[in-house]
Amino acid sequence: MGAAIETKNLTKSYKSKQGGRINVVDHLNLYVEEGEIFGFLGPNGAGKTTTIKMLLGIIYPTEGEGYVFGKELGDMEVHRIISYLPEKPYYYEHMTGLEILRFYGSLFGIKDDDLFKSLLEKVNLAGDMTKTINQYSKGMQQRIGLAQSLLNDPKLLFLDEPTGGLDPIAHIEIRDLILQFRAEGKTCFISSHELSDVERICDRVAIINKGRIAKQGPLDDLLKGGRIEITATDITEAFSKTIQDKDAIVSFSHGRLIVDLPDDHNPNALLDAVRSSGGTIVSVIPRRKRLEDLFLETVSGHDGSSVEIPNPNDAKEGAEA
Amino acid sequence: MKKSKSMLIGAMAVLAVGQGLMSSGVILPQWSKNYKPRAEGIDGQLGPDQLLFALAGFRELIAGILWVQADRFFETGNYDAILPIIRLVTLLDPKQIDVYSTGMWHIGYNFTDEEQRSDRRYIPSALALGKEGATKNDYTYEMFFETGWMWYHKVQDDFPKAVDWFLQAQEKKDMQQARKNVLGMAYQRNGQPDKALETYLRLYNESDALLKKEQIYSHFQNKETLEKNADNTLIRMIQRGWLAEQEGTFDQGSYDTKPPFDVQFSARVTVEEARVIRVEGFWGVRPVGTRVRFILRDSDYPDAIPGGMLWDKTDTVSLDPPRDRTWAQDELFVRNQRFNRKLDLSKDPTMYSFLQPEYTIEFYYNPRVAPPHIQDKFGWSGEGMTDKNFLRTDVREGSRVVFTQLTLTRDQILRRGEWADKVPIVQTKNFIAPRNVRTEDEILVTPGMLSEPLEPKLNKGERLGGGEN
Amino acid sequence: MRPILSIAGTTVGEAIRRRVLLIILLVGILFLAIAPGLSILSARQERAVLIGLTLGVIQLTSVVIAIVLTVYMIPNEIERRTIYTILCKPVQRWQFLVGKYLGAVAALALMMAMMTVVLIVVYAIQQQVYSPDQLAPLAKAPVMFFVQMSLLAAVAIFFSTFVTPLVNFFLSGGLYLIGSAFSSFFESISQSANVQPFAKGIATFANMILPNFAYYNVQNPLINPQQAIQNETVYYIQVTVYGLFYIGILLVGGILIFDRREV
Ligand SMILES: Nc1ncnc2c1ncn2[C@@H]1O[C@H](COP(=O)(O)OP(=O)(O)O)[C@@H](O)[C@H]1O
């Protein structure tokens, strides 16, 4: 399998309010394998949308280069086999769902009404295809967006904040669609500032902050460092003293024991010991890392780079370069 | 991309040159001829285009609304307010002939002093408006006719101008048949009875043809009138010796115009009070019908000529006559061989500002404007008229006129300085005051008291009142 | 070609639903309908006033529609991000721009055709003439106005590739006014004796490069039928070709700018 996306020192700079230039995307090196679900994660204003726009050829890099399926950015042949679901998209409000698909289909030269209808079914809009877009809910608009992004049976999908502003049920629907894409061998490039069920299915993620990659790798690896909390009762004080693990945080009072372990420690030995000492296990709760924790870790310089959290208000896109 | 970019720039350059050439080489001249907005300021003095082009299509409407408003001002006599409206309306919609003709008439006739003397300073503007209206509406006779009429009836001088306008009017398809007759009258006023006769006969034939085509009374009536006019003209050409003169046999026959009659003109001007002037004098013609033109004007009045001015020198329609200039003109009506008239110029300071230091008084009589019974003696161009002192043949081409000038100073007219309590009097050297006669009324009831009664020989005196159409 | 037509079609669909445009159009039509009641002159002028007024209404309405329609077209696409979903498809930027322009022109054609129909109906009723021979010439001016508006739309599209809608509104509107008046002004300058040759040169140059909107104001002979025009059709063709040249320049210029434009 080859590279779906590859960037080398991809950089975009804008005039900053203070007068100088600021690298919104800063010497970005990305590599996305074909067939992969790639999560592009970062707080608001990190430069995710800017990166996607550059990859699509809508805006132009200040420096560096990028390739999609080995072709230069903005290549029209590539545009035939990719698609893009912008964040918070609008569609021509006067058109019906079906007309939207017809319009976007015509841009590819596709005139196949059966295809359009099957796509509408796929995104659960078959019953609403004769309604105009201004009668669609936010979720329906997102889904018609997905449908249009599937028109050309793309090999690579850019999904910018696909769950933004949607309810949890919609999250699940989108997650299922993406899983289906993976099954079909499509590559997905998903940008997000949160870690919902959708992002959790990513094969690999990159965490971007202030235009730079802070961490990259399989999600599970990055989320390592969670903890497990074990609660037991009917414990003697003597038993509590026997817990040897130096990474464990132990608290005991009135026969109630709470042990907080790093999640890479096997809790079995402890659980067995509790039981054999006559104690009762009340609960075993794994505490996974949240994306926010990860962002916080990266931005507060745990990995050496000192960066601050950008003001979310800065994340608004200006109209002019 | 680089390559296609330079290609596009090349294409742009080619198109740019192409449009530039088309625009200035091909389209502009045609546009300028046919489609240019008509409402440009005359002489570029007003540029309503620049102001109003956004309303381009609404010009006609705005013109209409304005004209309705002007109508209201006419009713209330607010003449000063009408003038700018007329100008604006004609600029906005130069196809409004009614506004041109009404406007011209209004400017020419409606501005008068307290004694109904019209303000001649406006005449050039009126004529300019007529000229403009004719140019902008050259598809119809109307403005040509109206402008000719202004020369003929208001200016009453320079009749070649009237002839010229009437001739142009005749060429228009829509010229009314009956109005064509006026050309004959203009020819007579211009001392060309042969042309007048020719015109009458031509129109007579036209009427005849029309009558054959359509049996309506107006054709019949017009035919009758033309027949009578042609008759009269022919008789006069004979009796006044005009034909004989053309044939060189004038000396041999006896004609009404022989020998020339001496009118013995004399005049005196008295400044009775400040800006109040009495003009009196002698004119040795006994039958009524003589009007001697009297002009009191700045000596350096621009474009003034003896007995008038170059009325149509300007093409500018001015809303404001020259306020610092004075031009008073009147006709002195002769009764019982005397004229005596008091002109009170004190009530209209805007018309008679008397701001210049020196004033010229002119007396001017051109037999061409005389009524037919007087022309029977004097001829069309004054062949039968003379004056020992004041006959001039250099003042109007082809016409023998009586003309003289006197001078007054500003101080004399305003009765200031050394003239504060002296009565300024200027007079022709031959003036002899009538005895005990001071007012017009007295002259009328005591004709026998004139100093030197004269007996003019007027053979055709019986034909007084024999008018013309 | 297909993408261009699709984009044009969508643009028309959107334009004819835009409420501002519909209101402007409605006001225009309303004025056309009541125009006969405003003709307040003598019988001789009535026809002239009616035609002058109604053509003026059509022209003014069309100018406003053309500008309002086009100045927001590209910026709206960017603001609503619909442009992204189009440009990430196999659609070139020039195709997008040309499609948008053609859509604007088609929408204008539609609206102007509507007004022209109303004009003809109003005229027929008011003047009691029903023969097509007499009514058809009335459409001449609107057709030329349409070319004029197409040129104006090209001006606005060109500016919209690099200025904001508000600035564009004044730029395009201003250029329309200048282009409508300049040739008159130029004529008086070039004929005037007391203008310096340098100023005349500048005026000549400006007259050559400015879009001469005045060329399309062909209503004079319609208002005053006495005026005889020679080679009318040739003139119409010439000014149309001139317009196409100019539109070409503006579109190519717009494409060159838009191609490097960040959206
Ligand atoms: N056209 C622009 N001009 C100036 N700054 C911009 C522009 N577009 C984006 N930015 C800035 O770039 C940064 C990254 O924006 P973006 O890529 O939209 O972030 P996100 O990761 O939320 O998608 C933000 O701070 C934003 O203000």
Ligand SMILES: [Mg+2]
């Ligand atoms: Mg974003």
